[in-house]
Amino acid sequence: xxxxxxxxxxxxxxxxxxxxxxxxxxxxxxxxxxxxxxxxxxxxxxxxxxxxxxxxxxxxxxxxxxxxxxxxxxxxxxxxxxxxxxxxxxxxxxxxxxxxxxxxxxxxxxxxxxxxxxxxxxxxxxxxxxxxxxxxxxxxxxxxxxxxxxxxxxxxxxxxxxxxxxxxxxxxxxxxxxxxxxxxxxxxxxxxxxxxxxxxxxxxxxxxxxxxxxxxxxxxxxxxxxxxxxxxxxxxxxxxxxxxxxxxxxxxxxxxxxxxxxxxxxxxxxxxxxxxxxxxxxxxxxxxxxxxxxxxxxxxxxxxxxxxxxxxxxxxxxxxxxxxxxxxxxxxxxxxxxxxxxxxxxxxxxxxxxxxxxxxxxxxxxxxxxxxxxxxxxxxxxxxxxxxxxxxxxxxxxxxxxxxxxxxxxxxxxxxxxxxxxxxxxxxxxxxxxxxxxxxxxxxxxxxxxxxxxxxxxxxxxxxxx
Ligand SMILES: Cc1cc2nc3c(=O)[nH]c(=O)nc-3n(C[C@H](O)[C@H](O)[C@H](O)COP(=O)(O)OP(=O)(O)OC[C@H]3O[C@@H](n4cnc5c(N)ncnc54)[C@H](O)[C@@H]3O)c2cc1C
Numbered sequence: 001x002x003x004x005x006x007x008x009x010x011x012x013x014x015x016x017x018x019x020x021x022x023x024x025x026x027x028x029x030x031x032x033x034x035x036x037x038x039x040x041x042x043x044x045x046x047x048x049x050x051x052x053x054x055x056x057x058x059x060x061x062x063x064x065x066x067x068x069x070x071x072x073x074x075x076x077x078x079x080x081x082x083x084x085x086x087x088x089x090x091x092x093x094x095x096x097x098x099x100x101x102x103x104x105x106x107x108x109x110x111x112x113x114x115x116x117x118x119x120x121x122x123x124x125x126x127x128x129x130x131x132x133x134x135x136x137x138x139x140x141x142x143x144x145x146x147x148x149x150x151x152x153x154x155x156x157x158x159x160x161x162x163x164x165x166x167x168x169x170x171x172x173x174x175x176x177x178x179x180x181x182x183x184x185x186x187x188x189x190x191x192x193x194x195x196x197x198x199x200x201x202x203x204x205x206x207x208x209x210x211x212x213x214x215x216x217x218x219x220x221x222x223x224x225x226x227x228x229x230x231x232x233x234x235x236x237x238x239x240x241x242x243x244x245x246x247x248x249x250x251x252x253x254x255x256x257x258x259x260x261x262x263x264x265x266x267x268x269x270x271x272x273x274x275x276x277x278x279x280x281x282x283x284x285x286x287x288x289x290x291x292x293x294x295x296x297x298x299x300x301x302x303x304x305x306x307x308x309x310x311x312x313x314x315x316x317x318x319x320x321x322x323x324x325x326x327x328x329x330x331x332x333x334x335x336x337x338x339x340x341x342x343x344x345x346x347x348x349x350x351x352x353x354x355x356x357x358x359x360x361x362x363x364x365x366x367x368x369x370x371x372x373x374x375x376x377x378x379x380x381x382x383x384x385x386x387x388x389x390x391x392x393x394x395x396x397x398x399x400x401x402x403x404x405x406x407x408x409x410x411x412x413x414x415x416x417x418x419x420x421x422x423x424x425x426x427x428x429x430x431x432x433x434x435x436x437x438x439x440x441x442x443x444x445x446x447x448x449x450x451x452x453x454x455x456x457x458x459x460x461x462x463x464x465x466x
Contacts, residue, residue: 026426089434206233256295274381409456
């Protein structure tokens with residue numbers, strides 16, 4: 001049983017005012033926000049250390065109107081950001097939630113920088129598809145590992161308790177849905193019941209649960225899952241048992257550029273800077289610039305479920321700011337050649353078809369023209385020898401559906417009312433990526449994890465202290 005309905009006098013082994021399940025970006029931002037309001041949250045984490053999909057990400061948080069952007073002369077604002085998110089998701093998102101995350105993002109990034117010393121800067125040498133301004137804020141290594149390590153250090157300095165190697169298995173609730181506490185199982189098999197005044201689910205999505213992926217995202221059943229294996233869909237399971245509304249369960253963040261067989265993420269900068277993808281027949285197959293998420297399924301539809309990213313040395317230099325790209329080069333995933341003929345031979349694709357595609361694309365770049373798929377090219381994207389290629393496949397990164405919430409993370413019931421003390425943020429909640437993979441705008445994952453994590457932590461704490 002995943003939810004036990006019980007009486008208010010249920011006995012617990014311990015109590016905390018606020019319990020948070022999961023110590024990814026959402027859980028730790030929630031705990032830090034709660035602490036600032038004077039509420040001591042206890043974060044429960046199944047792993048030996050905070051990690052989650054957050055650690056696997058590039059750690060880039062989109063935010064509009066930050067001082068980091070102003071310092072670089074980048075003109076941006078939350079309204080523009082919100083319209084980018086809604087355009088990508090075809091208007092399928094709740095306007096209020098989009099408004100809350102886009103308004104809250106700049107203050108989130110500046111909060112982490114000013115209060116906890118996170119050395120953010122804006123990526124300003126390429127832009128991600130669909131963003132009208134350069135607004136990706138990253139840490140020096142451009143890794144999610146650095147982001148989660150800094151969040152953990154901030155939590156430790158703030159004396160926030162993180163119960164590691166503890167998996168929450170059951171929730172206790174009154175029949176009206178008011179959450180009374182949780183039962184967790186420690187690594188040594190010991191079970192403990194902890195009571196709470198409020199609960200935040202920050203235990204992410206269901207990408208690590210193949211039967212849920214098959215049920216909810218059939219097009220990615222069997223695809224490589226590149227997210228955290230501990231994301232087993234517990235929030236969806238508990239939500240279903242509690243009668244919570246679940247939204248956009250078919251939405252996901254895919255990625256059409258994971259080096260294979262090396263399993264290393266190749267930044268989409270290689271495409272946005274002027275690179276292209278061809279299949280094993282040397283042919284392009286779509287407008288790669290729409291976004292990397294929907295490209296996962298496109299690549300998987302190609303022969304062998306693979307494609308080649310093709311770019312040049314100039315683009316490789318931009319991509320090298322990412323540790324992953326450097327690792328891909330180190331592991332031999334990035335092929336390089338002085339002529340297109342030599343590159344085609346290394347890739348083992350038909351030379352004529354491949355060369356025809358490259359020639360056509362370079363011609364379009366020179367004329368600032370559009371290709372047969374609708375992709376627009378520009379002269380600055382020109383590629384010259386030496387050329388590079390990486391064999392890639394499509395992968396499922398992170399699910400984007402989940403518990404329906406309001407603009408502070410409060411979980412909604414099916415009939416439209418809200419649970420009195422249950423909150424969700426990050427991958428546990430429905431995101432702002434519409435209903436499919438095509439609605440994912442780069443950065444939506446950490447945007448909702450960090451901003452809604454913080455907002456949920458604040459809202460739960462204000463309620464507890466009232
Ligand atoms: C390769 C990759 C690259 C990405 N790059 C970016 C990027 O650059 N920018 C961006 O915005 N997004 C990116 N994303 C998406 C982003 O990583 C996620 O959206 C975000 O990290 C989700 O944060 P979270 O806190 O909700 O979940 P997570 O970081 O996954 O944390 C959830 C935590 O909950 C724990 N947990 C789960 N169930 C339980 C349980 N029952 N009991 C106790 N603990 C539990 C897990 O162990 C985990 O530690 C990327 C994702 C991947 C996989």
